[in-house]
Amino acid sequence: MALTTVTHIPLALARVLPPRVSFRFRVLREGEVTAGGKRVLFFRNFAQIGQVCIAFATEDGEFTRYESILQQALNDQGEWLVIGYDDAAPKKIRAVYLTITAAGTYTFNITSGDGGAAGDPGTLDARVRVDKAAVSREVLVVEKPSSGQWRVAGYGSVADGDGVIDVRVTDGDCYAIGLDDWGVAFAPNLPVSEEQVIRPTVFLGWTYRITQAGVLPAVEPDWWDESVIGPQLIGTARAEVSRYYQPIAHGPLPIEGV
Template sequence: MADEEFMSGDLFATVRVQDLPASREVVAVERQDDGAWRVCGSAIANADGIAELGLKGSNTSRVYAFAIDHWGEPFTPNRTVAYGDIIRPSVFLGWLYRVTDPGVLPSEEPAWWNSTPGMPRPVGSAMAQAEMYFQPIAHGPVDIEWEVKEGGDPHWDNVVSLLHFDGDLTDETGRIWTPIGSPAFADTAPMLDGEYLTQGGVANSDIILGAEDFTIECFFRVRSTPPMFIFLWDGRGAVGSDGPYPIVYMQGSDMILRNHVNNGTTGPNSSVAVALNTSYHFAHVRKSGVSTFYLAGVNVGSAEDATNYNLQTLNVAYTQSGSFGDFLDMDEFRITKGVARYTENFTPPTEPFPNFK
């Protein structure tokens, strides 16, 4: 589970040793749904025995809290020790020895003793007081009040690509894109000025959409009318090659919405005029064998589409001539595999797509 998928919560603990408040380390562990265990938080109780643990975990896990006693350091001949250091004998019999006066331990291990209240004894040139060791104490499962993340993506597990274009080509899913040309980010535009980005090869098999539902979407803005075809995305290995993969492109002042299969078209085949210097959200959604194009949240084309999209190549921000950024800006490119996010007209999102559940 990635860190961004964890929820936050708080655990308050009280530690008492022999019925008295004690400063001890408190550790919380969770047993996740898949049976895996992980530490989800820790803190040290204060002198009043109070600890507040900030947790990061899953709200479906079972959480257990452990109070851990000091374990000390093993006896080392001629070691210099300071006040408060804890020494553990080489043969452990349930007692530890806390240094009350600093000094140097002897060259040979002394005969250790049991606790005598208020009676430190010499250990070399140092003095130490015996303390009983207490095994870890556990409680649980304990109730945790988890904080619900606002604005998460319930379909984050299905996202196979998310590019914010915030000054770099970081894909929030960890996918590596190959820039073709020399991309550079313009000061006033969210999208890069370059030739295009590409994905290809067997390592990218998870972008194969198959016959499943899917959603491919982005924001775009037309700066100026392109003289030739300019593609928001194109799954063909080269222009004119066989598909299949959805393609969306600009031709003049019109946005052409089309699927490309075996050098032909299938599914929605629409042409929509778009205004210059206007930001639009666009989504290609397939739901139960029907593909629909949404521009600014409005259905602008729909048709049956049973295509098995089986290519592993995907080009984004592709142009046949010049730089993509000369004509269009792109922002918030996302592919969601197995989920049709939009099934009717909708209000487009206004915030960056989240990268957590």
Template sequence: MSEDNLLGGVLQAQVRVESLPAARQIVAVERQLDGTWRVCGNAQSGVDGLADLTILAQSTSDIYALAVDDWGQPWESDLVVAVGGLVRPTNFTGWLYRVTQSGTLPTAEPEWWNSSSMGPQPVGDAALEAERYYQPIAHGPLPIELSTGLTYRYWRVAFQSTRDAGSFKAAIAEIEFKLTGKVVGGSAFSSSDLGDGYEASVAFDGLASTSWTCASGSALPQWVGFMFDDSVDVSEVSLRAGDNAIRANRAPAAFVVECSSDGITWVERATFSEEPAWGVSESRTWMLN
């Protein structure tokens, strides 16, 4: 499976179940020329069944999309269940059971009923209602226009590993996202920070003497990034290590550049690993293909 030469695009999807719009998790996969498969996008449709999937794939790949139904939680004796949960019988026959009243399931598995028309039924001191399971059906290959222009508002660098063995696992003096076509403002953000003087904004202040540093004891991955006022295309990213040896050791040995339209669902733009040890205030730049 190759993740080289990936291009971006948007797949507009609509999910229908029994001809009605439905909220479902949608997954896009690409079949590369060598026959390998790779997940290239995902999104959640709303109650109107609509979703826009950000696709990151090779231009020569075939793209397929499928909506995934909830598979439910397998039956378990004396299981405590909450309203909205789904229970899957030991012998699955195409039906799941939606919890309509919280409670505890009995020790012995009940005689399951296979019709939603019966309405909620008591199971232990909970109540469950039959709900048909719909197997995923893939659609494709789908026509998607892919290009190198990937425009997103949110961009971040996620530290996967560093060379620091202490409490402060990640730090960086400067990050620069080189933009294509325009310059816009925005604000910095991070997964955590050490406090005043070490917040995300100092990674974008142009000063080698300041460093964003994650909170003490925070486990990796940690990330720091920038929310632009408008969607932008980033062609390369530059990092500068801290201004002393301790800070330099907190620069990434492996990291991922990620982007997002909403700050919630993230797309992996590029991955870099096995970076050599950083020198004090050393700068490096990577192209984003």
């Protein structure tokens, strides 16, 4: 009988490491990059404010090193109490609640929320159409930073339907709001010029664009709607009806840095 030799080969079991998330912070002061050290500290809650769980410090005044944290630890915690501070005079500190779910660079703005012209410069391409036609209108850009306090990031007029709006942004999402021409309210004997927009004192959805310069009447006229075609006489001027469009917002929109 033949003997068979069986060799036992130990199996090397691969160790499966639990997933981790690596992230860091870009730390700003009032929306600006400033020199000097800044710190971002993580706490589980306000009651445990004396126990720092995760700490970040800027190395060049702007970026911190990456920290690698267990994904499960981040999931279990959910919302962290995060405090950022800068000891440069005048000292500033800001506390927010943050949830970290993915790897990357997060912007933390140590701001008093006073607004102003703070932020990184950028531009937004604006395109305005009314009934598919290119028109000149004003565009307002607003930002909702991580502080939750909305701020105006920029505004400007777009000539002939296309233009570029200069903005200053911090760490939030931006939205562009297109504003139709609200015109000026009717006033007795008001001199008006061509292309000026007049708004009735009792607004019903229509404005009136002056097609011939002149002077408005002493008594407000009976305004008409779009069923009346063509310019109509009001005082010594002429005007045609124009629908007023409520402001329309688009976003969040990408901002191109400069």
